[in-house]
Amino acid sequence: MxxxxxxxxxxxxxxxxxxxxxxxxxxxxxxYIEGTSMGDAAKTGDLxxxxxxxxxxxxxxxxxxxxxxxxxxxxxxxxxxxLAFVGTVSSTGPKQVSCNILxxxxxxGARVGNHVEVSFPFETDGxxxxxxx
Amino acid sequence: MxxxxxxxxxxxLGGVVVGTPLVQGAVAQSATSAxxxxxxxxxxxxxxxxxxxxxxxxxxxxxxxxVVGDPTPNQVAVTFTPGVVPGGGWADNxxxxxxxxxxxxxxxxxxxxxxxxxxxxxxxxEARSITLDTPDWKGRIMALLDYGDAKQxxxxxxxxxxxxxxxxxxxLVAADGKLFWGDLLPLNARIRAQRGALFEVEFDFQGEGAxxxxxx
Numbered sequence: 275m276x277x278x279x280x281x282x283x284x285x286x287x288x289x290x291x292x293x294x295x296x297x298x299x300x301x302x303x304x305x306y307i308e309g310t311s312m313g314d315a316a317k318t319g320d321l322x323x324x325x326x327x328x329x330x331x332x333x334x335x336x337x338x339x340x341x342x343x344x345x346x347x348x349x350x351x352x353x354x355x356x357l358a359f360v361g362t363v364s365s366t367g368p369k370q371v372s373c374n375i376l377x378x379x380x381x382x383g384a385r386v387g388n389h390v391e392v393s394f395p396f397e398t399d400g401x402x403x404x405x406x407x
Numbered sequence: 408m409x410x411x412x413x414x415x416x417x418x419x420l421g422g423v424v425v426g427t428p429l430v431q432g433a434v435a436q437s438a439t440s441a442x443x444x445x446x447x448x449x450x451x452x453x454x455x456x457x458x459x460x461x462x463x464x465x466x467x468x469x470x471x472x473x474v475v476g477d478p479t480p481n482q483v484a485v486t487f488t489p490g491v492v493p494g495g496g497w498a499d500n501x502x503x504x505x506x507x508x509x510x511x512x513x514x515x516x517x518x519x520x521x522x523x524x525x526x527x528x529x530x531x532x533e534a535r536s537i538t539l540d541t542p543d544w545k546g547r548i549m550a551l552l553d554y555g556d557a558k559q560x561x562x563x564x565x566x567x568x569x570x571x572x573x574x575x576x577x578x579l580v581a582a583d584g585k586l587f588w589g590d591l592l593p594l595n596a597r598i599r600a601q602r603g604a605l606f607e608v609e610f611d612f613q614g615e616g617a618x619x620x621x622x623x
Contacts, residue, residue, distance in 0.1 A: 323533065324535065333410045333411070336620050337409060348520040348542055349618050349620065350617075354538060376522075376538070378521055379520060382517065382518050382587065383515070383517035384515070385515040385516075386514050387413060388412075388413045389411060390410075390411040390413055398537075400535075402534075
């Protein structure tokens with residue numbers, strides 16, 4: 275079976291690589307809708323529409339176009355235009371997931387003994403596409 | 408790509424500038440406004456900041472400041488009190504020195520800007536669709552306790568009285584010339600003591616208005 279090391283991954287926002295990324299994750303999910311009714315012998319259910327959420331962690335560089343796009347969307351009150359997210363597991367193929375996202379926050383922290391970091395939680399807008407070549 | 412070490416950062420109550428600020432043009436006695444510029448001069452100047460001018464012992468307090476470089480690079484217009492004291496005013500290119508507004512002994516700061524998700528998915532859609540509501544920001548500053556520091560004292564006093572609160576100007580600095588600034592209301596001051604450790608104080612705060620990047 276194939277194994278993919280995290281250090282080989284990357285992530286782009288709007289076609290621009292996010293600088294200094296140390297982690298990203300994406301969770302796709304569908305809400306569970308319980309359909310159990312009286313008299314049933316076990317729980318039954320269905321799934322609602324798909325959605326997703328995730329997080330990008332990087333060392334802060336506001337001069338980086340991708341990081342800037344995420345932060346600028348959060349510090350203004352403009353109607354947001356979803357950003358194109360591509361999370362790459364391996365550039366061979368490539369093996370990646372893509373979707374449109376809206377960042378929901380940017381948590382920036384500076385601490386003695388660490389690099390200044392930024393963490394971007396996001397939610398997906400529309401479908402998530404997996405490409406595994 | 409650039410990386411910034413936490414130890415190079417700071418938290419500031421008020422504005423923060425870098426470079427070599429100078430008075431632009433001669434400023435007459437009693438004037439209450441001036442333009443300041445200079446090589447590498449960047450940052451933000453906020454109301455309440457104080458400064459002195461070479462050859463003039465008077466400390467001046469900024470009434471209105473702004474973003475250095477907006478609209479002209481390395482330049483900002485300020486108003487201040489009191490009016491210029493020396494009889495001859497200030498000469499062109501007199502050196503300007505802004506007082507430090509740094510909170511003493513800071514070990515850690517954190518700010519989170521966020522926008523609530525508004526779901527717009529409707530019946531018949533194939534996947535969830537969303538948009539974002541108004542921006543908000545909040546954060547935390549942790550420092551080694553020193554109530555004798557004017558800026559720590561301002562934080563603690565603001566949450567230790569029942570006065571109608573006035574937002575505090577703040578700048579959170581990642582490195583020289585690279586900062587985020589805005590106004591905040593402190594929510595609490597958590598003072599901790601433990602045997603074998605230094606006294607610490609932690610301030611949670613809520614942003615008031617926008618958090619603005621300033622990255623030069």
